[in-house]
Amino acid sequence: MTRYWTALTLPLLLLCAPNVVGETRPSAASATLPPPGRYVCVRAGGPITIDGKPTEAAWRAVAVADLSHWIGHSEAPSQKTTARLLWDDENLYVAIECEDRDIFATKATRDAFLWEDFEVAEVYLDPTGEGRNYKEFEVNPLNAVIDLNTPDEKSVGNVAHNLLWNAAGLRTAVHVEGTLDRRDDQDTRWTVEMAIPFAALAPTKPRAGDSWRLNLYRYDNSPFGDEKFRLSAWSAVRTWPHEPDRFGRLVFASKGRNE
Ligand SMILES: [Ca+2]
Numbered sequence: 001m002t003r004y005w006t007a008l009t010l011p012l013l014l015l016c017a018p019n020v021v022g023e024t025r026p027s028a029a030s031a032t033l034p035p036p037g038r039y040v041c042v043r044a045g046g047p048i049t050i051d052g053k054p055t056e057a058a059w060r061a062v063a064v065a066d067l068s069h070w071i072g073h074s075e076a077p078s079q080k081t082t083a084r085l086l087w088d089d090e091n092l093y094v095a096i097e098c099e100d101r102d103i104f105a106t107k108a109t110r111d112a113f114l115w116e117d118f119e120v121a122e123v124y125l126d127p128t129g130e131g132r133n134y135k136e137f138e139v140n141p142l143n144a145v146i147d148l149n150t151p152d153e154k155s156v157g158n159v160a161h162n163l164l165w166n167a168a169g170l171r172t173a174v175h176v177e178g179t180l181d182r183r184d185d186q187d188t189r190w191t192v193e194m195a196i197p198f199a200a201l202a203p204t205k206p207r208a209g210d211s212w213r214l215n216l217y218r219y220d221n222s223p224f225g226d227e228k229f230r231l232s233a234w235s236a237v238r239t240w241p242h243e244p245d246r247f248g249r250l251v252f253a254s255k256g257r258n259e
């Protein structure tokens, strides 16, 4: 059992039936889930500077994806997470804003096991929608990145192999409003801005009208409350991120928001 599997699974066991120890994945939650999400991604229509600050004109008036599904809870997360996406001929752009009273990160190298800190923003992309060779991107407040290709759900634990995949040309930046790793003061938020080249994702670029499968997650490490971390999702999942059947739809629109 890999550290990856253990890190993700053990806390989830607290949310699941008591007899899941030894099974290959967390058992499904019994609650009825809402339909998978749908996000219409408009064209950027202008340059995006990857600096962690999604303040360019292109980001304005873009639909907001709310990561409002708090895994293991019936209410919305106490710290809000929102995302916006854009595209142009070369890249998918993702901005994720994480409200956070306590921002924490220790890992700073590419392909480090960022999930062990339980403080990451995550993007999952499945261009074919078949649940195979889906791509995973995690960014932490230090702007460290781990990117993985997961051949299928059975291969999730093979992280040492899956992380060997790197998205060529990936650019990310993080802006922190607060003091990283000081746990005795109060922070505000951290924001991730990403440019993911289509050439790194699929043999052919998307065309207007195409749709891919997408999910967005946030692990929030917090000393507040009685939980070590909170996991929230855009498209609701049963127990954890690796549920490609629960990914939502990313629809590539032909124009910008106001065209
Ligand atoms: Ca920017």
Ligand SMILES: [Ca+2]
Binding pocket: 111, 146, 147, 148, 162, 163, 164, 165, 166, 167
């Ligand atoms: Ca990698």
Ligand SMILES: [Ca+2]
Binding pocket: 100, 101, 102, 103, 104, 119, 220, 221, 222
């Ligand atoms: Ca936090």
